[in-house]
Amino acid sequence: MARPEDSAWAVSVAQVASRPGQSKTVDAVFPAPSGIGDEVIGVKEGADVSVHGSFDSIVDGLVLTARIEAPVAAECTRCLKPIKRDWGVDVVAFFPYEESAKARSHGKPKNEDVEIVAGEDESEDVYPLSRDGAFADLEALLRDTLVEALPLQPLCREGCRG
Numbered sequence: 001m002a003r004p005e006d007s008a009w010a011v012s013v014a015q016v017a018s019r020p021g022q023s024k025t026v027d028a029v030f031p032a033p034s035g036i037g038d039e040v041i042g043v044k045e046g047a048d049v050s051v052h053g054s055f056d057s058i059v060d061g062l063v064l065t066a067r068i069e070a071p072v073a074a075e076c077t078r079c080l081k082p083i084k085r086d087w088g089v090d091v092v093a094f095f096p097y098e099e100s101a102k103a104r105s106h107g108k109p110k111n112e113d114v115e116i117v118a119g120e121d122e123s124e125d126v127y128p129l130s131r132d133g134a135f136a137d138l139e140a141l142l143r144d145t146l147v148e149a150l151p152l153q154p155l156c157r158e159g160c161r162g
Helices: 098-104 139-149
Strands: 010-012 023-031 048-057 061-075 082-096 135-137
Touching (some): 048 139, 061 139, 082 139
Antiparallel strands (some): 010 135, 023 048
């Protein structure tokens, strides 16, 4: 069985977990997970993705406030020129503690192999901690955040006429 700390996207949060009011700075580079974009625009799997921010401990879990930057490769949808530039997006995400996640499920039975990732509001950015609460895995967060931020019709410059 894979250990959470062995993930390329794992961040140790043990020193701030369950200690409301504590913060831990994150200033790291992670490999881009697969599935960010398509042939028109995307982030190549394994590319360097920078995460700069902090985990702040609250009573129910950890809140990550960060800036995520990744190199985006695209093709202008008007003139078909290749586009390569860094793309940045700000993110705020919640990593609930196990007890908090169980309470959010309103007592519904939990499949032991599946983590609870959202409560009543499916649109909120909620991600699981490891079972012991010592690690936050950023893989899904990186994928979700970057995919949502990519423009639908990338342009090489704002006034491109094709």
